[in-house]
Amino acid sequence: MLAELSLFSQAIILFAALVLLTSFIMLGQTRTMPLIFTFAWQGLLLAVVTVLVAHVSKHPHLYVSAALTVGLKVVLIPWLLHRLSVQLNMQYDSEELAHPSLLLLGGAALVIFSYYVSLPIVHLSGLATRNTIAVSIAVELIGMLLMIVRRTAVAQVIGFMSMENGLFFSAVVSTYGMPLIVELGVAFDVLVAAILFGVFFIHLRDSLDSLDVNRLNRLSEADDAVPLPETISAPPTGTHS
């Protein structure tokens, strides 16, 4: 029962619930800038959870993980995404969701699903944080749902990063964190991914004039009777000027 835990353990559970709440806010948020800020908040709350777990479980290497989380997911990646969306002049963009309420209920269904999935682990585990495993899986799955339902590239990147948040979260609460070298590697990977996504955005913008990834599915020959201007003006292959 909750009342029997120490105040620190209760705080872990409270902040874990808040991380889940930020996932839902991201699911419902259609504007670009608030989406990025919510992602930063999720990172911050996750760092708080990590610090609390480090304090309760006396695993000092988790402080390093928390510092990495703050540095990367609260400051650097949101800043990169923010700068990119200002550069590409889409900071006021918003996309229309087809069924916002249905989407949120889908998120709630994912929470129930992850509770059901994690029930055997919870029964086996003796950790104080075992109840939050379900929440961490839910954060992962909601990140995936975000990637599935959104059309803009920025929202999909946020969904991807949020999934990574969920992974890190479940590592922290189920085994008190991965080995530090793995965590460093993952953090570096995420950073590289963020930079690659930036390049990808710019190319997408250049070639499609929009960040709507649904347009990648269409063949330009099938839709447009007239060829695109750049294919006309482009020099024939094999000739160098």
Add this chain to the structure above:
Amino acid sequence: MDSQLIAWAHAALQALLFVAAAPLLTGWVNRVKCHLQNRAAAPVWQPYRDLAKLLRKRMVLAENASWLFRDVPYIVFGAMLLAAAVVPLVAVRLPTAAIADVIVLVGFFALARFFTALAGLDIGTAFGGMGASREMMVSALAEPAMLMAVFTLSMTAATTNLSIATEYILQAGLVLRPSFLFALLGLAMVAVAECSRIPVDNPATHLELTMLHEAMILEYSGRYLALIEWASQIKLMIYAVLIVDFFFPWGIARDFSAAALAISAVAVTAKLMLLGVVLVAWETVLAKKRLFRVPQFLGYAFLLSLLGVLSHVVLETGG
């Protein structure tokens, strides 16, 4: 037997106090709102003056008004009076709380709303019908969210009796419950929608196309209007006291001694005043939403309440 009698007397007195203090809360909210918006403020007891004026005035009834139209103000006021008797204001252990639990409380609200909507339809004006349909839309979405929030609290306290639930929360002391946080947010959003406040409805507007609650009671005047206005003030007070009782119950009296009751009265007044300021701040920073945005707003309220239930099951009961 004697202590039973005292308890009933206290419950009756408390319900009367509830009804008598409700316009004061509205007056306080209006006054703070005026101050925050740089307007000259009416005194706190202005709602009492309005009610007295309306009670003195002659009524104008439409020719085709049926018995329903004439009885609805009494039904609405009666339902709110009964609802107010159930909610612990200054003391827990109310004998009335054993008669009607929190689900019946939601039922009282539904009853009042149903009859108000019928009265809106009764006269046959366009605004009455429009207001009734809008109000029913809002309430159909708000009620599940409210019930979910209430279930969260009842699951924690293992009872739907408001008095016992409040006492349980009081005894548990400071426990950080994520489910309570979600339920608080959900219940606050429902309260905003149900009490016809911004962003769902604007209590000050008389512009026909935007009003929800006002459109239904447009045909009422005099004593009937006074009863309906008073009932909606009691409703606001009930929601405020519910939030205070469930989430910040500290200070409420657990016995009927004079000292405990005095402390409790001071505490509950301070908490309600604070809650009024929060409500005003919320209303000042937000604008009224379009009607078709309201389902989304209430969808979020439902989601928060649902998250409350889920986080209670997932996080708090333990595997």
